Amino acid sequence: MKPHRAGLLASGSALLVLLAACGGSSHPASQKQSGNQVFTYDTSAPVMVDGWDPATEYSDGILAMSNMYETLTRYDAATHTIKPQLATSWSSSANGLSWTFHLRHGVHFHTGRLMTAQAAAAAILRTQKMGGGAGYVWDAVKTISAPSPDTMVFHLKYASPLDLEASASYSAYIYDTQAAGGGSLTKWLNTPHDAGTGPYTLQTWNKGQEFEVILKAFPGYWGGWSGAHYKKVVYRVVPQDTTAAQLLRSGQVDFVEQISPALWKSFQGQAGIHTMSVPSFQNLLSQLNARTLTLPVRQAISYGINYPGIVAALQGAAVTPSGLVPAGLPGHFTNLPNYHYDPAKADQLLHQAGYGPGKKTLNLTLTYTQGDSNEQVVVTLLKSSLAKLNINLSTQSLAWPTQWAKAKSASASSHQSIFLEYWWPDYADPYTWFTNLLQTEKSPYFNLSYYSSSALDKQINQVESLLATNRPAGVQLYRTMQAEVLQQAPLDVLYNVNYQYAMRTSFTGFQPDPAYANVVFAYNLRPTGS
């Protein structure tokens, strides 16, 4: 998956708080401030929950993997351009069916092997063959040839924006497919090991522990280590916002990924701490079960949600959405036929379906991810606004793996009426909202509305190709698709997320990029020693 930016049991949090209060950590990373060589990233949930294989990892592992692995290109949201990474330049044929990438010289994998066009092609073809995670980003690729050690030529089945897709935050990594020798690469990676080209390599993985992942500098990194750089990166799991805030105040962590809006505001103007609020490509979705909820009921729910109230209650961490696609991505429009809070309209639609005030109570179930205080607030508000419509919402907070397993279970009776989850793109493109969340699936995976529309499926299959060859038409098709989705209401975008970061002023160089959700590229940071 992905949709997860928090999610430990509240009980776990309480126990961690208790343990933290009972005694300090004896872990070496807790003493890192003296050397100023260690960058500590505070995250509310475990990082490596989806395995260590860069082909299939599809969750918060992005936080660490983005520092161990590299892609051919990297998207720059500030300029809306695609920048070189492992590829220094690229070009495409006029019909968009052939792409040539020129690779950087002298890049070595952490295994010691030289990265060549053949090695890079092997990684991409393995990822494509495995088809896990965001492997679909390589769906357009028919063959890859390597006319020279530093030149890759992609031959596509259909036109596709390959330079953008190659910048994906998942499943676009270039890695050494020979790392395990003759053995199973997946098994070797999950031992765990890494086989990337990035500036950092895995030092330790303490599964289930507070200091979960520790990365160390890879001496042979092609970018070199001259100048000020962090030599270690620590991912510290602190589920409790208040504990994270105290750790930041005391300098025991350098960067806090997620914190409640109230706490985030408390850092503003505080010496030694810098706050940053940035728009993201992430939104919170409520997926409505299209198999059990009729169209009028789905539309009634969409009209019955107090969207301005949710945005107000989240105090700056949320932005009113328009359509599925957040601002900054192609396909975002501010003038879509969005739902607005209209209890009278909702009441009218429910009456059509035999429900509503004065009629039969509509009993619905909602599942959401444990441990996220913002989701908790949203759920309470949803319950409140739907109760006015005589909709009784029974809510259940679950650890993400449980929530997801229940939703994609083969038994439809265990499916929820409403599934709450965060979603963000795999690369700077709206495609994932449609292909993952709305395209017909034989067995539910991420289409947890269980929605099926042959017309929409057809449009989804066309849109990326159209975007690559005729961008205005592609963008317009995204508009048409969103209008249909809004009308059919298989899901609601409750709000777009504003990332609210708090960090020590002991470093510079952090550039948030919504295309890489919450990733800090540690190599770009410059410790100032203060």
Add this chain to the structure above:
Amino acid sequence: MIEAPSPAAETALALPRGQALWHGLRANPLLVAGGLTAVLIIVVALFAPLLAPFPGDAGTATHPFLVLRPPSTRHLFGTDQVGRDVLSRVLYGARISPLVAVIVLLIACVVGIPLGIAAGYFGGWVDEVIMRVTDIFLAFPSLLLALALAAVLPASLTSLTIAIAATWWPWYTRLIRGQAASVSGRAYIDSCRVLGIRPWRIILRHVLPNSVTPLTVQVSLDVGGVILTASALSFLGLGAQDPTPDWGLMVAEGQNYFTTDWWVVTFPGIAILVTAFAFNLLGDGLRDLLDPKRSLLP
């Protein structure tokens, strides 16, 4: 050594029951304080709809444009993370935690007393079976066992009550069993048996009435304990669910705000503290009052 009776005890023994009770209460102001606070909590619980300034806030009402407002004349305890009046929810919370405690203790008594009496009166294999089962339950720390049970049940007040009750009855079984065994060995019980009186009649008429006094004290002492346990489980997300105005749940939901918006957790926290403290004082006082060695009652 034979201790001479104290003059006070002599005086009390000579007093009628009403006066002795008055003397007992005067001698134990903490019992009075605990009792009055407990009565106040019960009054608040009964009249919460009249006392709460915003009764709807104890239910599904929310006010997203009024979130996290500090205490003011309009909202004496401030508002929470979804804009609800904290005072109203704290007042309504008096209907939740004490009620959970009463139900838990009732279940524990209903299960624990008959088993304890049976074990103590009949002895032999009945005693062995009942007490070994009891020992199994007592082998686990009660909070841990309640936590495990609550975790496997759907999160709700009913599950919470069942989980705590399941860990509470063995204590009562053990306590009653000791008392019943002691009473059953007395000569007058033997006389009853010799006269051919049926066991159930002996139990109901003689063993039970003479065994439950220590339990009365224990139950009054346990009210505070159950409230704290219920609050702890709700804090861990294993009890009441929003929007139920359960104090433990309110503390849990407000924990992310306690350094910035202190009122969200402070007032429900104080409510838990005061209630548990009041019932503990009441239990301590009752113990003193009912203890034949210390009581002034005839």
